Amino acid sequence: MCVCGVLTMNRLKEVYRTDLPGRFNEMEMLDRHFSLILNVFNGNILPPYEILIHTSSICNLNCKWCIGGYVSSKENKDALLDNNLLKKENMVKIVNSIINYKKMGYDYKNNCNKEYKVENVTFSGITGEPLIAKDSILYAIDELSKHNIRVGIFTNGVLINKAMYETLLKLGYILISIDVGNSETYNKLKCNGNDTNNFDTILKNIEEIKESK
Ligand code: SF4
Structure with missing residues (x-):
């Protein structure tokens, strides 16, 4: 790393937290993406390290704390945001763009040029x-992971089924929001009080995914 880079890192260490574990450690994250950040500061716009995609504004649940109702279309506050990614052909365009988005930049740690690309979706x-957006998202997971892009998903887990396991096992991580401790509370807080077996379904899905792994 150049002298200027070392000085910058030392100054950053004074203001960023270093005590959080793994990927949550702010200093570790800055260190890992130091060259990418420095390229951008120097005017060389490179592919972002990570892209976050919201595939749907429709949900199968109704959590009491959901902010969904506050995030609506500007023109009509009662309207859902557009759901273009329900169409697989739109996801295909996005996935291809992500895979092909590569650009040369400088690697300040190893003092050489380097190709940068999206690493995480x-x-x-x-x-x-x-x-x-089942068909779109399963396609995206298969295709992105085939190109060595790490893929993760946040889900409420209710719509997972056996036919998806093979694709889901290609994920770098899957975060399933359960939020409660039993079926009764689940239905009360997340299903408008309706009698469902969602809670047990999710636990069964988690168990089966674990076994498939
Ligand atoms: S799972 Fe719950 S919090 Fe998440 S989008 Fe659906 S209703 Fe909102």
Whole structure:
């Protein structure tokens, strides 16, 4: 690393937390992406390290704390955000763009040129459940992981089924929001009080995915 880089890192160490574990450690993250950040500061815009995609604004649940109702279209506050990614052909365009987005930049740690690309894609949802766009998201996981891009997903887990396991096992991580401790509370807080077996379904899905792994 150049002298200027070392000085910058030392100054950053004074203001960023270093005590959080793994990928949550702010200093570790800055260190890992130091060259990428420095390229951008120097005017060389490179592919981002990570892209976060919300595939759907529709959800199969109704959590009492959900902010979905506050994130609506500007023109009509009662309307859902567009759901373009329910169409697989739109996801195909995005996935191809991500895979092909590569650009040369400088590696300040090893003092040489280097090709930068998107390293991580996460599927999530501010107002909806990502697996609502099932065909699109399964295609994306298969295709991105085939190109060595790490893929993750945040999901409520209810829509997972056996036919998806093979693809889901290619994920770098899957975060399933359960939020409660039993079926009764689940239905009360997440299903408008309706009698469902969602809670047991999710636990069964987790168990089966673990076994498949
Ligand atoms: S699962 Fe997520 S998106 Fe769906 S209602 Fe609950 S908080 Fe909202």
